[in-house]
Amino acid sequence: MADTTSCRICEGTVEEFFDFGRQPLSNAFVKPGEEKDEFFFRLAVGLCSDCRMVQLVEEVPRERMFNEDYPYLSSGSVLMKAHWEAVAQRFVDREDNRDDPFVVELGCNDGVMLETVAKAGVRHLGVEPSGGVADLAAGKGVLVRKDFFEEDVAASVRAEHGPADVVFAANTLCHIPYMGSILRGVRDLLAPKGVFVFEDPYLGDIMAKTSFDQIYDEHFYFFGAHSVRAMAALHGLELVDVERLPVHGGEVRYTLALAGALTPSAAVAALLAEEVEAGLTDLETLRGFGARVQRISDDLTALLTDLRDQGRRVVAYGATAKSATILNYSGIGPDLVEAVVDTTPAKQGRLTPGSHIPIVPAERFQDPYPDYALLFAWNHAEEIRGKEEGFRASGGRWITYVPEVRVTSD
Numbered sequence: 001m002a003d004t005t006s007c008r009i010c011e012g013t014v015e016e017f018f019d020f021g022r023q024p025l026s027n028a029f030v031k032p033g034e035e036k037d038e039f040f041f042r043l044a045v046g047l048c049s050d051c052r053m054v055q056l057v058e059e060v061p062r063e064r065m066f067n068e069d070y071p072y073l074s075s076g077s078v079l080m081k082a083h084w085e086a087v088a089q090r091f092v093d094r095e096d097n098r099d100d101p102f103v104v105e106l107g108c109n110d111g112v113m114l115e116t117v118a119k120a121g122v123r124h125l126g127v128e129p130s131g132g133v134a135d136l137a138a139g140k141g142v143l144v145r146k147d148f149f150e151e152d153v154a155a156s157v158r159a160e161h162g163p164a165d166v167v168f169a170a171n172t173l174c175h176i177p178y179m180g181s182i183l184r185g186v187r188d189l190l191a192p193k194g195v196f197v198f199e200d201p202y203l204g205d206i207m208a209k210t211s212f213d214q215i216y217d218e219h220f221y222f223f224g225a226h227s228v229r230a231m232a233a234l235h236g237l238e239l240v241d242v243e244r245l246p247v248h249g250g251e252v253r254y255t256l257a258l259a260g261a262l263t264p265s266a267a268v269a270a271l272l273a274e275e276v277e278a279g280l281t282d283l284e285t286l287r288g289f290g291a292r293v294q295r296i297s298d299d300l301t302a303l304l305t306d307l308r309d310q311g312r313r314v315v316a317y318g319a320t321a322k323s324a325t326i327l328n329y330s331g332i333g334p335d336l337v338e339a340v341v342d343t344t345p346a347k348q349g350r351l352t353p354g355s356h357i358p359i360v361p362a363e364r365f366q367d368p369y370p371d372y373a374l375l376f377a378w379n380h381a382e383e384i385r386g387k388e389e390g391f392r393a394s395g396g397r398w399i400t401y402v403p404e405v406r407v408t409s410d
């Protein structure tokens with residue numbers, strides 16, 4: 001096992017602090033009969049001792065993950081839809097007093113955010129390499145370019161449309177190992193006072209809640225204010241604002257501008273100080289994470305084994321990318337969890353990657369209700385518990401495992 005690798009941001013030394021072992025691609029839901037063809041890689045995380053970026057040590061080729069068959073749909077959650085509308089409105093309002101503003105989104109997926117921008121008549125472009133979801137965005141009246149965003153694509157976008165007032169990326173920047181090319185591209189695309197706004201799972205929340213299932217093939221980086229400030233500075237950009245968000249288990253929205261163009265807010269200094277206090281830049285603190293992961297994994301496996309031995313039915317809720325990490329790390333399969341329910345058409349009828357649990361439509365949840373439901377989509381707990389009142393009324397119990405294994409009847 002390699003203990004150190006070279007940082008994908010600054011070429012410094014990355015020291016590994018946790019190894020999840022052999023894992024499949026989290027969104028590669030398997031057709032029954034094709035279990036033998038799965039791709040595996042070693043999922044391990046480390047900290048760069050120079051720029052302090054937490055990152056995976058092994059990179060999966062991007063076309064294996066993001067292609068025509070990419071199944072994830074951003075519009076799959078009603079509460080998240082409200083979040084995207086608020087984001088879009090903010091850009092529309094911000095750009096209102098400029099002549100002909102231009103908004104670019106990296107990883108626009110099915111167009112859930114840009115649809116609102118398009119309806120407001122604001123000039124926009126989504127850059128999205130996964131063909132299936134890009135087509136859904138185009139069907140909503142969103143202008144989409146099917147490409148992986150990087151330096152040369154940025155140059156051609158600028159040549160065709162002019163400079164961007166806003167470049168936005170949600171749950172996408174952390175997916176992209178080739179960060180130098182991205183940041184040089186953004187820098188060259190931005191108008192002089194333009195901003196690059198991106199929101200991604202926050203390292204501070206992952207460590208505080210031990211939400212280790214945020215670590216999987218697609219999530220290559222785990223950003224914090226320290227590492228984002230460092231990566232921006234390497235490419236002529238500056239971190240000018242941070243805002244904590246409650247979505248997806250805790251994220252931060254970072255705003256970058258061209259170096260010197262805007263004054264950094266007080267929130268940046270405050271978050272930097274908080275991170276030092278929490279030890280997020282310190283390898284020893286991060287090493288403590290592994291023992292907590294192991295505890296959750298052991299507790300969950302013991303609980304599920306117990307329930308099986310008592311003859312109880314357990315169904316999981318939400319075939320999330322996140323669930324691949326816990327299922328494969330803990331060795332949980334169809335003997336412990338009989339099925340996973342999910343609303344996404346492209347996931348239904350398939351098996352969970354590596355662990356091969358059948359995925360069935362959400363309507364099957366009540367047909368009949370199981371005794372226990374393992375909530376894989378724990379980041380959508382409020383929405384799911386709300387719409388599954390009938391499960392609770394039937395005496396069903398929810399199992400969650402972040403920040404610790406809990407069984408609840410509410």
Ligand code: SAH
Nearest residue numbers: 066074106107109127130148149170171172
């Ligand atoms: N923004 C959406 C989608 C997140 S999923 C949301 O927050 O829900 C990540 C998306 O990034 C996928 O649709 C994937 O195809 C896209 N992506 C991956 N690499 C990319 C790149 N280099 N440029 C633009 N999009 C990319």
Ligand code: TYD
Nearest residue numbers: 076077318319320321322342343344377380
């Ligand atoms: P999500 O947690 O957003 O992301 P990831 O795959 O990156 O971990 O995935 C939520 C999954 O749960 C998605 O497959 C849709 C499904 N889902 C339901 O089946 N019902 C629901 O009510 C909601 C909100 C999500």
Ligand code: ZN
Nearest residue numbers: 007010048051
């Ligand atoms: Zn580094």
